[in-house]
Amino acid sequence: MPQGIWVITEQKEGKLKKVSLEMLSKAKEMGQEVTALLLGSGVEGLAADLGQYGADKVLVFDADVLKDYSTDAYTKVICDAVKEGDPSVLLGPATASGKDLLPKVAARLATGLASDCVDLKLEDGKLVATRPIYAGKCVVETVTPDASPQMASIRPNVLAVGEVDASKSAEVVKKDVNVSDADMKAVLKEIIKGASEKVDLTEAAIIVSGGRAMKEADNFKLLWDLADALGAGTTVGASRAAVDSGYATHDMQVGQTGKVVNPNLYIACGISGAIQHLAGMRTSKVIVAINKDAEAPIFQKADYGLVGDLFKIVPLLTEEVKKLKAQD
Amino acid sequence: MDILVCMKQVPDTEAKIVVNPEGTGIVTDGIKYVMNPYDEFAVEEALKIKEKSGGSVTIVCMGPQRSTEAIRTGLAMGADKGVHLCDDAFEGADSYSTAKALAAAIKPLSYDLILGGKQAVDNDNAQVYAALAEMLDISHVSIVTQLDVADDGKSAVAQREVEGGAKEVIQVSLPAVIACQKGLNEPRYASLPGIMKAKKKPIDVIDVAASGLSADEVGEKGAKLKTVKYALPPEREAGKVLEGEPEELATQVVKLLREEAKAI
Numbered sequence: 001m002p003q004g005i006w007v008i009t010e011q012k013e014g015k016l017k018k019v020s021l022e023m024l025s026k027a028k029e030m031g032q033e034v035t036a037l038l039l040g041s042g043v044e045g046l047a048a049d050l051g052q053y054g055a056d057k058v059l060v061f062d063a064d065v066l067k068d069y070s071t072d073a074y075t076k077v078i079c080d081a082v083k084e085g086d087p088s089v090l091l092g093p094a095t096a097s098g099k100d101l102l103p104k105v106a107a108r109l110a111t112g113l114a115s116d117c118v119d120l121k122l123e124d125g126k127l128v129a130t131r132p133i134y135a136g137k138c139v140v141e142t143v144t145p146d147a148s149p150q151m152a153s154i155r156p157n158v159l160a161v162g163e164v165d166a167s168k169s170a171e172v173v174k175k176d177v178n179v180s181d182a183d184m185k186a187v188l189k190e191i192i193k194g195a196s197e198k199v200d201l202t203e204a205a206i207i208v209s210g211g212r213a214m215k216e217a218d219n220f221k222l223l224w225d226l227a228d229a230l231g232a233g234t235t236v237g238a239s240r241a242a243v244d245s246g247y248a249t250h251d252m253q254v255g256q257t258g259k260v261v262n263p264n265l266y267i268a269c270g271i272s273g274a275i276q277h278l279a280g281m282r283t284s285k286v287i288v289a290i291n292k293d294a295e296a297p298i299f300q301k302a303d304y305g306l307v308g309d310l311f312k313i314v315p316l317l318t319e320e321v322k323k324l325k326a327q328d
Numbered sequence: 329m330d331i332l333v334c335m336k337q338v339p340d341t342e343a344k345i346v347v348n349p350e351g352t353g354i355v356t357d358g359i360k361y362v363m364n365p366y367d368e369f370a371v372e373e374a375l376k377i378k379e380k381s382g383g384s385v386t387i388v389c390m391g392p393q394r395s396t397e398a399i400r401t402g403l404a405m406g407a408d409k410g411v412h413l414c415d416d417a418f419e420g421a422d423s424y425s426t427a428k429a430l431a432a433a434i435k436p437l438s439y440d441l442i443l444g445g446k447q448a449v450d451n452d453n454a455q456v457y458a459a460l461a462e463m464l465d466i467s468h469v470s471i472v473t474q475l476d477v478a479d480d481g482k483s484a485v486a487q488r489e490v491e492g493g494a495k496e497v498i499q500v501s502l503p504a505v506i507a508c509q510k511g512l513n514e515p516r517y518a519s520l521p522g523i524m525k526a527k528k529k530p531i532d533v534i535d536v537a538a539s540g541l542s543a544d545e546v547g548e549k550g551a552k553l554k555t556v557k558y559a560l561p562p563e564r565e566a567g568k569v570l571e572g573e574p575e576e577l578a579t580q581v582v583k584l585l586r587e588e589a590k591a592i
Binding site: 069071072095096097099100102103104106107108110111112113114115116128131132133134135136137138139140141142143144145146147185186187188189190191192193194195198199200202203206230249250251252253256257258264265275276282285286287288294299300301302303304305306307308309312313316317319320321324 | 339341342343344345347354365366422423424427449450451452453454455456457458459461462463466467468469470471473485487488489490491492493494495496497498499500501504510511551552553554555556557558559560561564566567568569570571574575577578579581582584585586589591592
């Protein structure tokens with residue numbers, strides 16, 4: 001009889017990703033034993049944190065072959081563990097690695113996976129997952145009635161991180177890692193770092209975004225200045241029009257064919273607000289729009305609309321934010 | 329190289345999505361259907377590889393009758409033939425039963441590489457490419473922005489996009505499934521001669537019997553994940569539009585963001 005909620009956590013360079021804590025906090029609410037899976041190399045020390053955020057038990061898979069994410073190694077380790085442990089629910093992050101890993105795990109286990117979920121609840125042992133479709137124009141609830149474990153991948157930056165319970169400690173179990181060279185059909189050769197070391201758009205608390213009205217790539221510096229003033233957890237995004245015009249790189253694109261983001265604050269500079277752009281940022285807690293055109297559709301969705309010239313307003317905003325932070 | 333491109337026909341991204349009164353699906357009347365935008369990158373990449381090394385490009389598509397139009401688009405771009413999994417039994421599939429049907433159609437074919445878009449922009453599951461690879465017992469690489477196939481056609485090096493604008497460089501043995509991301513290439517438009525030639529190119533139609541699977545294994549019956557409720561997301565209302573000179577706007581909004589929205 002499948003039992004318990006398992007959470008595949010994610011760490012990067014020895015630090016737990018926030019989405020790991022978001023998933024554990026949600027799992028804790030569900031009222032069954034929560035087991036966190038921790039994969040990596042030299043990561044055993046992170047197990048204690050997982051306990052404080054809600055894990056009753058942590059399965060540690062610590063080996064050289066798991067140092068960087070690998071489809072083959074991670075799939076094997078997780079599937080073998082699931083077959084042995086028989087959990088009722090298996091959660092994982094909808095990050096780049098998670099989106100690569102979880103569908104393969106689901107297929108190997110012949111079970112259902114609800115991708116990129118924004119909410120979860122457990123009703124009589126049944127996992128009901130809420131997820132957006134049509135780029136968020138529609139929201140559905142899904143269940144996996146006849147297969148096990150019931151799987152879901154969780155969109156980062158949506159669920160709340162619960163309170164830390166410093167008194168809580170999880171049972172830590174070190175597991176053997178049985179991955180041979182023959183298992184590895186796809187091999188990571190190198191990682192090419194991105195131009196900026198800033199937080200990823202999908203994980204950012206604040207995003208300053210530029211549209212075609214930015215006119216030139218160099219003008220994005222204005223947005224970076226504002227982002228720097230707003231502090232850690234802030235990064236810069238772009239509309240498709242800006243990317244297609246060459247003012248920003250594709251990894252900065254927010255929208256239906258770019259990234260879907262969920263920051264606390266989204267500042268749209270010179271972005272008209274096409275449906276496809278809105279699809280990528282509509283769940284932002286607060287939206288500020290700056291546009292010369294009072295008729296721009298984005299003003300229909302913004303909490304605060306500023307009609308005016310972004311080239312005048314953005315630098316002034318940066319000044320005001322710096323003043324505010326200096327007083328803090 | 330013999331390349332397969334898995335393609336899906338989906339509602340155009342401009343389409344207004346309306347949920348039916350029962351909450352069991354979307355209203356499909358009046359919707360314009362197109363080739364899934366991410367699959368266009370897959371077709372283009374296949375054509376580029378064929379232009380470089382010779383071989384063939386086959387579009388494999390599971391979908392209702394209307395999907396033929398999207399297959400013809402792929403043929404008009406330059407693909408050689410189509411395989412259309414078409415049967416009522418295939419309807420209502422989830423990622424698992426979609427991959428199952430595709431795998432059944434693909435297993436008897438000879439192929440060196442399978443390309444597809446990273447996700448279909450209707451259900452946004454982004455799972456089929458990985459499930460298909462698993463069922464065919466081959467590798468996959470996801471979110472690929474660059475693909476270099478070795479001259480001997482036995483392996484490829486792919487770059488995949490991860491967080492922070494970084495790229496992972498993955499070496500994979502072929503055949504493999506490659507899930508294409510925007511930025512991989514610029515899809516060509518079908519030319520008028522291409523559109524004319526496409527009308528004569530063959531499309532094999534495969535029903536559930538021809539797939540070798542039973543009706544219970546495919547479509548809604550074979551799905552592991554069931555969708556039980558459809559709803560529209562909460563509407564976002566317009567907020568305040570602030571008036572004044574740039575200096576006033578800046579001061580006002582920072583105050584509001586701090587005191588009212590508590591966002592900074």
